[in-house]
Each structure stands twice: as structure tokens, then as C-alpha cells.
Amino acid sequence: xNERSKSLRISHAGLRGVVGNxxxxxxxxxxxxxxxxxxxxxxxxxxxxxxxASGVMxxxxxxxxxxxSGRDVIDLGxxxxxxxxxxIRRLGAAGGISIGASHNAIEWNALKFFGPGGSYLSTAEAxxxxxxxxxxxxDFAEWRGLGSLHRDEGAIDAYLADLASAFDFDDLRSxxxxxxxxxxxxxxxxxxxxxxHGFRFVLINAALDGTAFAxxxxxxxxxxxxxxxxxxxxxxxxxGFLFDADSDRVAFASERGEPASEEMVLPMLADHLLTPKTxxxxxxxxxxxxxxxxxxxxxxxxxxxxxxxxxxxIDALAGYSAxxxxxxxxxxxxxMMPRFRFVYDGIASMLGLLSLMSARRCSLSRVLAGYPAYxxxxxxxxxxxxxxPALMMAxxxxxxxxxxxxxxxxxxxxxxxxxHVRVSQTEPVIRVIAEQxxxxxxxxxxxxxxQVRSFM
Amino acid sequence: xxREHLLKIGVSGVRGVVGEFLTxxxxxAFGQAFGTYVGAGRxxxxxxxxxxxxxxxxxxxxxxxxxxxxxxxxxxxxxxxMQVYVKATGARGGIGITASHNxxxxxxxxxxxxxxxxxxxxxxxxxxDLYYQSSFRQASNDEMRGIQxxxxxxxxxxxxxxxxxxxVERIRERRFRVGLDGVNGAGSEMSCRxxxxxxGCELHAIHVDPTQVFPxxxxxxxxxxxxxxxLMLERGCDIGFAQDPDGDRLAVCVETGEVLxxxxxxxxxxxxxxxxxxxxxxxxxxxxxxxxDVAALHGVKVFRSPVGEANxxxxxxAQGAVIGGxxxxxxxxxxxxxxxxxxxxxxxxLLDRLAxxxxxxxxxxxxxxxxxxxxxxxxxxxxxxxxxxxxxxxxLPGAKLDRTDGLKIETPHGWIHVRASNTEPLLRFSVESRxxxxxxxxxxxxxxxxxxxxGS
Numbered sequence: 001x002n003e004r005s006k007s008l009r010i011s012h013a014g015l016r017g018v019v020g021n022x023x024x025x026x027x028x029x030x031x032x033x034x035x036x037x038x039x040x041x042x043x044x045x046x047x048x049x050x051x052x053a054s055g056v057m058x059x060x061x062x063x064x065x066x067x068x069s070g071r072d073v074i075d076l077g078x079x080x081x082x083x084x085x086x087x088i089r090r091l092g093a094a095g096g097i098s099i100g101a102s103h104n105a106i107e108w109n110a111l112k113f114f115g116p117g118g119s120y121l122s123t124a125e126a127x128x129x130x131x132x133x134x135x136x137x138x139d140f141a142e143w144r145g146l147g148s149l150h151r152d153e154g155a156i157d158a159y160l161a162d163l164a165s166a167f168d169f170d171d172l173r174s175x176x177x178x179x180x181x182x183x184x185x186x187x188x189x190x191x192x193x194x195x196x197h198g199f200r201f202v203l204i205n206a207a208l209d210g211t212a213f214a215x216x217x218x219x220x221x222x223x224x225x226x227x228x229x230x231x232x233x234x235x236x237x238x239x240g241f242l243f244d245a246d247s248d249r250v251a252f253a254s255e256r257g258e259p260a261s262e263e264m265v266l267p268m269l270a271d272h273l274l275t276p277k278t279x280x281x282x283x284x285x286x287x288x289x290x291x292x293x294x295x296x297x298x299x300x301x302x303x304x305x306x307x308x309x310x311x312x313x314i315d316a317l318a319g320y321s322a323x324x325x326x327x328x329x330x331x332x333x334x335x336m337m338p339r340f341r342f343v344y345d346g347i348a349s350m351l352g353l354l355s356l357m358s359a360r361r362c363s364l365s366r367v368l369a370g371y372p373a374y375x376x377x378x379x380x381x382x383x384x385x386x387x388x389p390a391l392m393m394a395x396x397x398x399x400x401x402x403x404x405x406x407x408x409x410x411x412x413x414x415x416x417x418x419x420h421v422r423v424s425q426t427e428p429v430i431r432v433i434a435e436q437x438x439x440x441x442x443x444x445x446x447x448x449x450x451q452v453r454s455f456m
Numbered sequence: 457x458x459r460e461h462l463l464k465i466g467v468s469g470v471r472g473v474v475g476e477f478l479t480x481x482x483x484x485a486f487g488q489a490f491g492t493y494v495g496a497g498r499x500x501x502x503x504x505x506x507x508x509x510x511x512x513x514x515x516x517x518x519x520x521x522x523x524x525x526x527x528x529x530x531x532x533x534x535x536x537x538m539q540v541y542v543k544a545t546g547a548r549g550g551i552g553i554t555a556s557h558n559x560x561x562x563x564x565x566x567x568x569x570x571x572x573x574x575x576x577x578x579x580x581x582x583x584x585d586l587y588y589q590s591s592f593r594q595a596s597n598d599e600m601r602g603i604q605x606x607x608x609x610x611x612x613x614x615x616x617x618x619x620x621x622x623x624v625e626r627i628r629e630r631r632f633r634v635g636l637d638g639v640n641g642a643g644s645e646m647s648c649r650x651x652x653x654x655x656g657c658e659l660h661a662i663h664v665d666p667t668q669v670f671p672x673x674x675x676x677x678x679x680x681x682x683x684x685x686x687l688m689l690e691r692g693c694d695i696g697f698a699q700d701p702d703g704d705r706l707a708v709c710v711e712t713g714e715v716l717x718x719x720x721x722x723x724x725x726x727x728x729x730x731x732x733x734x735x736x737x738x739x740x741x742x743x744x745x746x747x748x749d750v751a752a753l754h755g756v757k758v759f760r761s762p763v764g765e766a767n768x769x770x771x772x773x774a775q776g777a778v779i780g781g782x783x784x785x786x787x788x789x790x791x792x793x794x795x796x797x798x799x800x801x802x803x804x805x806l807l808d809r810l811a812x813x814x815x816x817x818x819x820x821x822x823x824x825x826x827x828x829x830x831x832x833x834x835x836x837x838x839x840x841x842x843x844x845x846x847x848x849x850x851x852l853p854g855a856k857l858d859r860t861d862g863l864k865i866e867t868p869h870g871w872i873h874v875r876a877s878n879t880e881p882l883l884r885f886s887v888e889s890r891x892x893x894x895x896x897x898x899x900x901x902x903x904x905x906x907x908x909x910x911g912s
Contacts, residue, residue: 020594025488025522029481029515053600057521060603064480064515107597143474143508143561211598 009426010133012126012311016101016110019054023109028061032097033140034133035113036069038125043094043116044147048076048084048155050100050185050245053210054109058099062111063149066097070141072148076155078208080185080247082345085118086162087155089341100185103218103244103332106211118343120314156192166339167351169197171358178202178237180228182217183209184245189347202235204228217244219251219333219346224259232257239354239364243346249333250346252353254365263289263376264368265349266329271371272356273337274299274326283316283328285309286411287420287433291374301326307408309425310334310344317342375440379449380429384456388423388430391455395421398451417441419448430456464879465584469575471555471564471879474508478563480515486565487519489587490551493579494570496524496599500542500550502533502610504642504702505666508563512553516565517603520551524595531607532666534643534703535566536798540617541610543572543794554642554702557675557785558879566702573795574766611646615654617793618800621732622808628656630811635696635709637684638664640671643703643799650800651697655807660691676700676707676786678715685713695810695817699799704765705786706799708806710817719744719783721802723824726779728805729790730754735778738771740764741864742873742886743783749825762861764878769795784831784886828895829888834906836881844874844883847905869894872902 007022009015015031017023036045045066049055059075066073071094076087081098088096095115101108113121113129121129132138141147163169179201181187187206193199204227205214215226224242232240232253240253253259270282270292280301284292285308293303306312313328313336322338329335335349336342353364360367392410399419402412409422417436424431430452434445463472463482470486472478491499499520503509509532517527528547530538535552542550550568558564567575567583575583586592595601634657638644644664652659662683663671673680676698688696688709696709708721716724723746726737730750737751738759751758761771765787772780772791781789787797788805806817813820845863849855856866862875870889877884883906887898 018596020522020596020599024592024594025484025518026481029484029518033480052597053602054595054597056602057518057595057600060514060521061480061484061518064484064511064518067511067514068475068480109597138479140475140479142476143506143563146474146508146511149510149514211600 010130012123012130013309014110014112016104016108018107019109025057025061028058028111029065030136031111031133032062032065033069033138034129035095035097036066036071037132037137037139038129039071039094041094041116043092044072044074044150046074046076046084046088046091046093046096048079048087048096048098051078051183051208051210052100052106052109052245055099055210058109058111062097062099067147067149068140069138070145070147072150074150074152076152078185078188079155080189080347081112082248082340082343082347083155083159083185083189085114085343086159087152088114088116088118090158091152098246100246102246102248103216105216106213118341120310122318123311123315126311156189157196160189160193160196163348163351164197166348167355168358172351172354173197173199175238175354175357176200176236177354178204178228178231178235178240180204180224180240180242181206182215182243182245183207183213184217184243184247186243186247186347189247202237204231213245219244219249220262221251221259224251224253229253229257229259238357241350247346248344250349251333252350252364254368255363256365258365260368261376262333263291263331264371265333265353266327266331266335267291267295267371268356268367269327269329269335269337269349269352270301271295271298272352272359274301276300281320281325283313283325285312285330286405286408287422287431288331289374289376290418290435290437291371294372305405305411308422312408372437374435374437376433376435377440377442377445379432379445380424381432381449381452381456383423383428383430387455391452392421394455395448395451417444419444421448421452465587469565469567469580471558471562473561474512474563478512480511483512483515483565484519484522485590486587487516487551488523488592489519489583490549490567491520491523491525492586492591492593493583494525494548496593496595496601497526497548498528498545499525500528500530500538500545500547500568501553502530502538502550503553505532505640505644506555506560506563506701507669509553512563516551516553521600521603522595523593524599524601526601527603529603529605530610531605532642533610534646534799536704536794536796536800537610537614537646539568539572539796540614540794541572542568542570544613546570552702556702557700557705559674560670573769576766576770611649614800615650618804619654621790621792621801622804623811624655626811627807631656631658632695632807632810633658633691633693634660635684635688635691635693636661636664637672637676637681637696637698639674639676639699639701640665640668641699641701641703642666643699647697647699647703651803655804657807660687660693662687670701674701676705681707681709681715684709685715689713695806697799697803703799704797706788706802707786708817710821712818714818716821717744717829718786719746719827719829720821720824721786721806722781722783722788723747723750724809724820725781725788725790725802725805726750728809729779730756733778736775738768738775738777738780740768740782740784741858741861743781744827744829744888745871746824746827747783760858760860763875765789765797825890827888827890828892829886830895830899831884831886832899832903832906833885834883836876836883841874841876841883844905847908848872848874848902851901851905870898872898874902874906
């Protein structure tokens with residue numbers, strides 16, 4: 001496939017691309033100007049970035065457009081996206097822009113936009129922002145009304161103080177934890193957690209070097225296995241955690257150095273948080289493990305399945321009151337909790353997992369052993385867009401003995417297994433995922449892939 | 457239609473009214489074109505004290521970084537100080553964010569090459585082609601350089617250079633009482649330090665707060681310097697200096713409260729320089745004949761160039777001039793310090809001349825041959841200049857003609873220069889004669905021709 005075709009993406013999720021090859025200064029300036037025009041509320045705009053070298057260029061462009069639009073800019077420096085969202089609320093700002101490409105490789109960067117209170121933009125809001133961007137009519141201020149730049153150094157400390165009030169730090173600080181920071185923003189946060197709150201986390205890949213990541217900052221089992229997992233046992237740690245560059249996702253390994261599936265974060269946190277007192281709903285997407293349903297069943301909770309992608313989860317959340325929902329998340333290690341105003345937050349998720357271990361008074365591998373085993377198979381195939389509807393119809397007919405959901409591609413559920421075939425939102429591919437309790441669903445998966453190949 | 461150049465991209469770079477016209481996107485694109493032109497390397501970025509300076513500084517930094525340049529941010533600095541610094545530090549070039557003497561709603565980008573000189577017309581043409589083609593260098597993440605701050609070195613380098621050419625002790629011993637109007641511009645702090653601490657003057661300064669808006673018309677003229685003139689008389693100052701917002705232009709007020717013609721200021725400096733180092737002189741076509749008289753006393757030649765600093769500098773370099781400038785707008789160019797208009801060189805030489813001659817400022821000026829000068833302007837109209845030139849030529853048969861920049865007509869009793877402004881939609885004319893009556897006649901004649909409706 002042509003590399004160039006993947007190097008820039010302008011969507012409801014914001015602006016994302018390979019810097020230089022796809023994402024340019026011009027995009028950044030126009031998008032930030034569009035955001036300033038979009039914002040309804042008076043007030044400053046908070047800006048933070050991950051350590052990528054291109055983030056300085058992007059910050060300068062964002063700052064210029066915001067100031068030109070009459071907005072004061074509060075620069076937090078290198079902070080995670082959840083810290084940025086926290087600061088938007090703390091500072092009573094009109095909104096914020098996060099500069100960072102989370103789990104993407106170092107040559108990428110992105111802009112993500114947040115409204116008052118640090119909330120994600122709804123799909124309708126994001127659509128309006130895109131319309132303004134495309135119209136290219138921006139509300140620049142006249143020369144006397146330009147905004148000014150301010151710095152705020154206390155974002156991480158204030159965020160940690162908030163976490164301290166939500167988790168029992170006295171209890172958690174005794175855990176010995178090793179963390180692979182992927183040279184990302186978690187390094188800055190966890191260093192302060194050690195300094196300010198007496199934790200003893202051992203950090204690796206903690207240098208904020210903007211031109212070289214030790215490895216891709218992906219929160220999956222394969223990346224955990226690279227450098228983190230082999231260190232857990234030798235360091236006699238209770239757990240190993242890994243964060244993407246902007247620390248909104250987490251992955252982990254047990255005290256035995258076994259990398260866990262990224263799919264485990266959501267069901268384990270659901271297990272910890274679902275009580276009759278808290279909300280009863282778990283919002284997740286159609287590609288996430290059936291273990292979530294099992295766990296929700298234990299606590300009398302219910303799972304709401306929405307299309308894949310953050311936007312769908314965010315829109316779904318808006319339809320429920322906060323106390324109806326226990327948590328929301330994806331099988332990628334991105335989870336949001338009501339205690340944290342539904343912000344995807346890897347650090348809070350990690351503290352949640354440690355709290356679960358503490359409540360159960362057992363090791364991480366013992367906690368993991370308490371869940372029924374599921375095996376998942378995932379595949380992709382090059383997309384031929386025109387034939388997608390026919391493919392879905394054919395699959396629906398062929399697997400008509402299961403419960404079908406056609407909200408996002410096709411998902412079919414049986415008693416102990418399910419599959420989901422859909423079009424990726426980030427790459428021109430068809431994604432196939434099949435899961436089964438116990439052994440891998442090899443036959444089902446192969447027949448799905450054969451069918452996909454015959455259509456594409 | 458009123459012809460207002462709210463945005464002008466061309467011979468003098470980019471200049472426009474901030475807000476709707478001079479946008480951050482445009483400034484960033486120009487920065488990126490500049491970075492593409494000078495190549496990946498260090499580029500100096502500074503500004504004057506205009507309110508829109510910080511916003512544009514971020515935008516230009518964004519463009520430079522996107523082109524793979526390292527940005528050396530020097531903050532608020534006079535234009536000549538930036539130029540000295542660019543050359544002394546071996547940077548690839550520099551950008552000064554300043555609209556010089558234009559009103560505060562304007563801003564502009566001044567472009568310097570690696571020699572710290574204004575881009576000549578060939579460099580400008582190539583840069584503007586790059587800008588329009590949008591064929592910018594797009595640095596990838598690992599080619600991204602950062603931003604360095606160096607606000608302290610430039611004034612030190614500049615002042616050190618100026619001091620090599622004057623008798624510092626001689627000036628200090630006199631403890632001159634000096635008035636200063638810094639227009640709250642880029643030179644405000646540096647001029648106070650220079651005059652008070654370095655040259656030991658008793659300083660009476662007004663408008664030297666760079667955080668405030670311009671308190672008077674930005675261009676230092678007889679009409680705009682009422683406050684300085686009052687201050688001079690009240691405090692009994694020996695001499696008074698006034699700068700424009702970016703510290704390249706200098707106006708001088710003598711102890712009687714009289715503001716000297718800029719041509720006479722230049723003549724005094726030319727005289728001071730030639731007394732130390734005889735050599736050729738170069739000035740623009742609108743500069744007074746008093747320069748020819750002073751040069752004749754020292755037995756050296758005067759060369760004339762079109763109006764515009766870059767043009768004068770080119771002529772100076774071609775002719776090996778030791779001193780030059782633009783009498784019409786208060787610019788002294790002394791290449792031994794740097795080939796740019798420099799108010800600091802002007803101040804130092806005038807104080808040195810006062811010290812060595814023992815004369816008062818008015819006494820010094822009184823020794824210059826007296827010329828009567830008049831000037832005027834008219835709205836620019838396409839195709840207007842040619843007929844005006846032809847008409848004037850017909851009215852003054854037998855005069856010496858120079859068509860290098862508009863038309864300069866020299867008669868035995870005085871001269872007329874009519875031309876199109878480089879920066880504003882204006883036709884400008886100047887006349888000069890030893891006799892007030894003749895000057896009045898030449899002015900009336902030109903005024904009448906210029907005022908004739910087009911096509912008559």
C-alpha cells in the first residue's frame with residue numbers, strides 16, 4: 001500500500017499524521033484557528049504535549065493561532081492527555097488541545113481537542129469543528145485583542161493530589177512496581193508520584209527523548225513482552241505496567257513476568273468497580289472480549305456494546321447519567337471511570353488494578369487465574385470498499401444461527417463464542433476478530449477469513 | 457476605492473494589518489519558506505514591542521521548525537542588534553518581527569541573510585517564489601530541532617562593536633545630559649543602558665517601557681517629538697535622541713529644543729566618520745546635497761542609490777563606502793559596525809563629536825551648509841508616475857535627470873525627486889534648494905503636476 005495514503009487523517013477524532021510527510025504546520029495552524037472559532041465559551045485554552053520533537057513546532061503553531069484568535073494560552077509543557085483534561089477543569093478553561101500521537105510511532109503526531117471540563121468533543125461537535133476547518137473562515141481578533149501565553153507548572157502535582165483522594169495511596173505505595181514508560185509522559189507523572197507520594201516505582205525507558213522511543217509505545221501483549229515482562233521477576237516486582245506516549249492507555253504483566261492480554265484491563269476494572277452501589281452499566285465496543293459480559297453478570301451489571309472507536313463510546317455515555325455507568329472502555333487498555341469524569345486514563349487504570357490486587361489480597365497472577373480463559377484470533381485483509389455490503393450480507397446468511405448485531409459491520413454471538421467483522425476506521429482494511437471460551441476458534445476464524453478473501 | 461495596503465507581500469517581505477490580513481498561517485508559511493530558502497540550521501528570531509509580536513513570533517517559529525531550522529529566540533531587540541547578532545553567530549539568517557515606523561496595528565517580517573543583511577531583490581524574489589509554490593522543506597520528527605533562547609548576547613555584541621569606533625572615555629568624562637524618547641520600542645532598555653551605564657550620560661528618558669503601547673506616532677519626526685522637546689528644555693539637556701520602534705532610525709533634538717532634519721543628522725555623522733576614516737560615501741537619491749558638501753570638504757566621492765536600506769547597502773558594498781545612509785528617514789549606515797541602519801552608531805558618533813569639538817549640538821549643526829527642504833505625497837495610482845515624470849521633465853528643460861528610482865531632476869538651483877513608495881500606496885516627492893524661495897517654487901511646481909488629474 002502507498003505509505004503516503006496513510007500519512008494524514010483528518011476526522012472526528014482530530015488531526016493525525018506523519019509529521020512532514022502528511023501533517024504540516026499549515027494543518028496545525030488552521031485546525032487550531034478552527035478550534036478557537038468553534039469554542040463557544042470565554043476563557044483560556046490549555047495546551048500540553050507529549051515528548052515528540054515535532055511537538056515543539058506544533059505547540060508554536062497552536063499557540064500562534066489561539067493567540068491570534070484572542071484566546072489566552074496556558075502551556076502545561078510535557079504532560080499526559082489525562083493530566084491536560086484534568087487541568088482544563090482545574091483552571092476553568094474554555095477547552096484544551098493535546099499534542100501527541102499516543103500509541104503511534106515517533107514520526108507521528110496529532111492534535112486532540114477537548115471542551116470545557118476536559119470533556120471529549122461529541123461527534124456533532126467534532127463535525128462542526130471540521131466544517132469550520134474546511135470553510136477556512138476563522139474569527140481572528142484585531143491587534144489589540146490578541147491573547148497572551150502563560151505557563152502552568154503545577155498540572156501534574158494537582159492531578160496526583162486528585163488521584164490521592166480517589167485511591168488509598170497508603171495501601172498502594174507498598175507495591176513494588178516496574179513501569180515501561182515508552183519514553184512518554186507517564187515518566188514525568190510517575191517520577192512525581194515517587195517524589196511526592198513516596199511510591200517506589202522502578203521506571204524504564206523514562207528519558208523524555210523526542211527523537212527516539214525505545215520501542216513503539218503500543219499497549220499490547222507483544223510490546224509488554226519486549227522489555228518490560230523480562231524485568232518483572234528479576235526485580236521481584238508485584239507487577240509491570242506499560243503506558244502509551246500520552247498515558248491514556250495501559251498494559252501489564254504479572255509478577256511472574258507473564259504479559260497479560262490488553263483485553264484484560266477492562267474486565268478486571270469492571271470486576272473491581274461494579275457494585276450494586278455504583279452504576280450497573282459497562283460501555284464497550286463490539287470487538288471487546290466476552291469476558292466483560294461474564295464479569296458484569298457476576299455483579300448483576302449489564303454491558304452496552306457500541307461501534308468501535310472512541311467517538312461512539314463518548315456519544316453513548318452522553319445518553320446515561322453518570323451514576324448509571326460503572327465504567328467505559330475498549331480492549332486496547334483504554335478505560336474511563338466515573339470517578340475521573342470519564343477520561344481515558346492509563347495511570348488511574350493502573351491504580352485501579354493495584355487496588356483490585358489489594359482488595360483481593362492476592363498476587364496479580366492469582367487475580368488473573370480467577371477469570372475464565374478466552375482465546376481470541378485477529379486478522380486483517382485489504383479493503384475493497386464497494387464489496388463490503390455484499391460481504392456482510394453473505395456472512396449474515398451463512399451464520400444465521402447466532403444473535404446478529406449490525407451496528408458496526410457484523411457481530412454474531414453464540415453461547416461460548418462470537419465474531420466481529422468490520423471496516424477499520426484507521427486503515428483501509430477489513431478487521432476480523434473471533435473469540436471463544438477455552439481453545440482458539442480456529443475453524444470459525446479460518447472460514448471467516450476465507451469468506452473475506454473471496455469478496456475482497 | 458480607498459487604496460489601503462492592509463496586506464503586502466513583496467519587496468519588503470510581508471507587511472500587513474494583524475488580524476484578518478496578516479494571519480498566523482501566513483506568517484508561519486513565510487517562516488517555512490524562509491527556512492526552506494536558508495536551509496536547515498540556526499535562524500535568529502526577534503521582534504519589536506508591538507502587541508502582535510509574541511503571536512507572530514510563535515507562528516514564525518512554527519514555520520521555521522517545520523522546515524527543520526533551529527530557532528534562536530532573542531526576544532525584543534532593535535533591528536540592527538539582531539543583524540549584528542546574526543552575522544556574529546554564523547546563523548543561516550534571521551527574521552525580525554517589526555513594522556518599523558508603521559502604526560501599531562501593522563506588523564511585518566524583516567528578513568536577514570547569513571551576513572545579517574536585508575535580503576537583496578534576488579534573494580527576495582527567490583524566497584517569494586518558494587512561498588507561492590508552497591514547496592517547503594518538511595522536516596520529519598528526527599529532523600526537528602528545538603528553540604534556544606539568547607536574549608542577553610545581542611545587545612552586548614552590538615554595543616561592543618559600536619564602542620570600538622568612538623572615544624568612550626572622552627564621552628564619559630563630559631557626563632552629557634541626554635534626553636531620550638524610546639517610543640516604548642525595542643531599543644527602550646538597551647538605549648537606557650547604553651547611554652547611562654556605558655557612555656556615562658545623565659539620562660532623562662521618556663517612553664522607555666517596552667510593555668506599553670507606542671505613546672506617539674511611531675516615526676520620530678519634528679511633529680511627533682513634542683514631549684521630548686519639552687523634556688529637553690525642562691531638564692536642560694545637551695542633546696536628545698528619539699528612536700522608532702525597532703531602533704534603526706534616529707532623530708536628534710538639539711539643546712534649544714529644535715529637532716534637526718534627518719539629513720543634517722546624517723551629515724554630522726558622515727562628517728565625524730570621514731574625519732577619522734576618509735572614504736567613499738553612499739546615500740539614497742532623496743538624501744540632501746549637504747552630504748555632497750561634507751564629502752567635498754574631505755575630498756571623497758558620494759554615490760547615490762534608489763531609496764531603501766537594501767539598495768543603499770548594495771551601493772555601499774559595491775563602492776566600498778565607509779559611511780552612508782538615508783537622510784530622508786534618519787538612517788545612519790556605518791559598515792564597520794554593521795551594514796544596516798543603526799541608531800546606536802548615530803548616537804555614539806554624535807556624542808563623540810560633541811565631546812571632541814567642545815561645541816553645543818546646535819553649534820555643531822549650525823556649521824552645516826543650510827538647505828531648504830520640502831516634501832509631499834499624493835495617492836498612488838497605476839500609471840500616474842510616468843506622465844508626472846514626463847511633465848516635470850518638460851517643465852524643466854536642460855536639467856540633469858536620474859531615472860534610477862522614479863525621477864530626480866537637478867537644476868543649478870535645486871532638485872526634485874518624485875517616486876513611488878516601496879511600502880505604502882503613495883507617490884512621494886522631495887525638493888531641496890539653498891534658497892527658501894526656490895525651494896517653495898520647486899515644491900509648488902511639483903505639487904501642481906502631481907495634483908493634476910490622470911490623463912490630462
